[in-house]
Amino acid sequence: MSSPQILPILHYPDPRLHKVAKPVDLAAGVPKHIQALIANMLTTMYDAQGIGLAATQVDVHERLIVIDVSEERNAPIVLINPNVTWASAEKQKGDEGCLSVPGIYDGVERSTSVKVSAADEHGQVREISADGLLAVCMQHEMDHLMGKVFVEYLSPLKRTRIKSKMAKLEREESSSRK
Numbered sequence: 001m002s003s004p005q006i007l008p009i010l011h012y013p014d015p016r017l018h019k020v021a022k023p024v025d026l027a028a029g030v031p032k033h034i035q036a037l038i039a040n041m042l043t044t045m046y047d048a049q050g051i052g053l054a055a056t057q058v059d060v061h062e063r064l065i066v067i068d069v070s071e072e073r074n075a076p077i078v079l080i081n082p083n084v085t086w087a088s089a090e091k092q093k094g095d096e097g098c099l100s101v102p103g104i105y106d107g108v109e110r111s112t113s114v115k116v117s118a119a120d121e122h123g124q125v126r127e128i129s130a131d132g133l134l135a136v137c138m139q140h141e142m143d144h145l146m147g148k149v150f151v152e153y154l155s156p157l158k159r160t161r162i163k164s165k166m167a168k169l170e171r172e173e174s175s176s177r178k
């Protein structure tokens with residue numbers, strides 16, 4: 001297999017971020033293209049110093065997420081076809097950021113604990129109980145698979161400001177590439 005690649009990450013408000021991902025077909029095990037995608041997404045996430053990445057963000061619309069919330073950056077979690085099986089009624093508001101919305105951090109309310117059922121990189125289905133940062137990250141990444149970006153929880157005014165900031169950033173980046 002060729003060595004893992006860094007994939008381009010879509011930036012908000014790219015309309016492709018709003019596509020709904022379809023389930024990965026695991027009937028014959030984890031497909032080859034998904035195995036390669038897992039390696040590439042992990043490489044991309046670590047390179048960008050993110051704690052999570054959904055396939056949607058690299059323009060692949062299948063239900064796959066990679067996460068690593070460890071300090072040491074050595075505890076990758078792969079979630080294929082994740083589903084929330086339980087979410088706590090207790091919620092908490094905390095600041096979130098996103099590799100698709102660089103430089104923007106704002107408060108989003110999420111369940112403090114969740115249980116998520118998903119297949120791992122070997123196609124083995126298991127249930128993960130999460131709280132704290134992992135619970136927030138899982139909910140944020142699963143939103144991506146539904147075509148939802150965290151800024152959609154913010155007020156229309158904030159969203160408009162974020163869109164103009166992103167447009168400015170794109171302009172700066174495209175002029176620095178010339």
Ligand code: NI
Nearest residue numbers: 097098099100
């Ligand atoms: Ni994100």
